[in-house]
Amino acid sequence: MTRAWILPILLVLCGAAVATGLAFGGKPGSAAALLLVFVLLAGVHSPLVFPRSISALEAQRRSAVDGRPVVYWRSGCKYCLRLRVRLGRSARQLHWVDIWRDPAGAEAVRAANEGNETVPTVFVAGRPHVNPDPAWVREQLLPSA
Structure with missing residues (x-):
């Protein structure tokens, strides 16, 4: 378990x-x-409650192909839950990585947060954003005009 x-x-x-x-x-x-x-x-x-998690390496690979953000999260985190709930159905379009199940994901979060496992950390175009506003994350899913 x-x-x-x-x-x-x-x-x-x-x-x-x-x-x-x-x-x-x-x-x-x-x-x-x-x-x-x-x-x-x-x-x-x-x-x-969260979409199915994938490994950090797989999420990075998929993000490089489709340009969608990668969300690093962990269960029990109220800020992760807030992001998930406020994104609604849009959450399925993101690549979710559970840092408690994937050591590489936890390492990526620590590297972005001065050694801390602060989640949710959302990587958009390779840049980390810690606990971003859900509306901003939803905007990142829109095709750029």
Whole structure:
């Protein structure tokens, strides 16, 4: 199991424990609602919310061919989640690299951020942009006129 799944699993386990206590306390409706909230939080913080990650080398290769930005991210990062949600369907057009799954991706982020793994780091035309505005990232997907 990778560390990307630790937070979602902990959220589900904690939700199940609290919901069990509420259910045995005679509040099954509250238990079900609370468990649903914990499961939704786990889903939002899981890698499932993001498009399928590829390796940094593959993302760089694809970006060189199609000119699309490369997004380096990690699960549990609220700024990565913000970028993903605000991009909506446009997010599928980007190349996503999970730095917790790809050491080369983590190294690229550290090289761009003075040794820190600050994400999201978006590479556009080979230049890094740390935690850029989602509207700006969407603009980078538009064909230049």
